[in-house]
Amino acid sequence: MVVKTHKVDDLKAVFATVESVDEVLARARITGTxxxxxxxxGTSVEAGVRIATIGDPKLALATAGIDARLKAAEAERDLAEIEFRRSGDLLAKGAATQARVDNARTRLDVATRNIAAIRSEKQVSAERSGEGAVLAPGAGRVLKVHVTQGSVVMAGDTIATIAAENYILRMALPERHARFIKLGDRVLVGPRSLSTIDTPPRFGTIRQVYPRIEDGRVIADVAVEGLGDFFVGERVPVHVTTGQRPAIIVPRAAISPRFGLDYVTVKDVGPVVVQLGQAAEDDIEVLSGLRDGDLVTW
Incomplete structure (x- = not known):
């Protein structure tokens, strides 16, 4: 093989953190305990599942008061209905005036509509009682529970933070590298440090580059398969392309390690000590020891 200098991607090693694409908050809708x-x-929940219950004794008292008012209104309606029928009978016999009948009809209409209003108010009270159930707004894992049993909460207070089970790697690169990254670029993801099994490196894809630089860094998200069992906030090594550089690449089979050194056989020269660099699947980079035009044999 004749040695030639090639252009290769210049990879920069950074750490990315496992983040959820969406974090939703389960909030209290009423004030209570x-x-x-x-x-x-760490609990896995489905969307719409009850995660907590908030009770307010005043709601039960308010409902009881509405029931009492409803019974009183129904009694008034019954009395107005009797008075309307009686006025109609007296009008037919000539013992009452039309004005009395109209007045009785008006009182009956008012009583009927008052009952409808109280029943609507009762439905509102029942709905407010049902709002004591705190439901998960989305499926995922509970990251943090912000209350304990017996805590007093106000309407709008956060009960739990839920991370949707759609994880990505979020990395922060120095702003000088911002011009090199774009949507769709491949990223080399290193092995998980918390795993006891050696896993080979895998590739991810940049799914979003945020158009804002914070503290001299540009933020980008990387989509990678198989992050479901990772911890949110776990750090994972990644390598991103930040341009290209010249390099000499030789097959792995051409390398002969002996006595702690790496040798490459050059025709008409013999074994030459080389310094190795970045490795690929079947090839490896040679940092020093070879030059363009050398004929490597193995």
Missing amino acids: VSGLLVDE
Whole structure:
């Protein structure tokens, strides 16, 4: 093989953190006391599942008061209906005036509409009682529970933070590298440090580059398969392309390690000590020891 200098991608090693694409907050809709907490950190939940219950004794008292008002309104309606029928009978006999009948009809209409209004108010009270159930706004894992059993919460307070089970790697690169990254670029993802099994490197794809530089760094998200069992916030090594550089690449089979050194056989010269660099699947980079035009044999 005749040695030639090739252009290769210049990879920069950085750390990326595992993040959820979406983090949703389960909030309280009413003011009250947490009487039932059904989840803990790490619990997997489905969308719409009850994760806590908030009780407010005043809602039960308000509902009882509405029931009492409804019964009183129904009694008034019954009395107005009797008075309307009686006025109609007296009008037919000539013992009452039309004005009395109209007045009785008006009182009956008012009583009927008052009952409808109270029933609507009762439905609102029942709905508010049902809002004591805190439901998961989306499927995922519970990252943090912000309350404990018996805590007093206000309407709008956060009960739990839920991470949607759609994880990505979020990396921060120095702004001088911002011009090299773009959507669709491949990223080499290193092995997981928390794993006890050696896993080969894999590739991910840049799915989003944020158009804002913070503290001299540009933020980008990388889509990678198989992040479902990772911890949110776990750091993973990645290598991103930041341009190209010249390099000499030889097959791995041409390298002969002896006595702690790496040798390459050059025709008409013999074994030459080389310094190795970045390795690929079947090839490896030679940093020093060879030059263009050398004929390598193995």
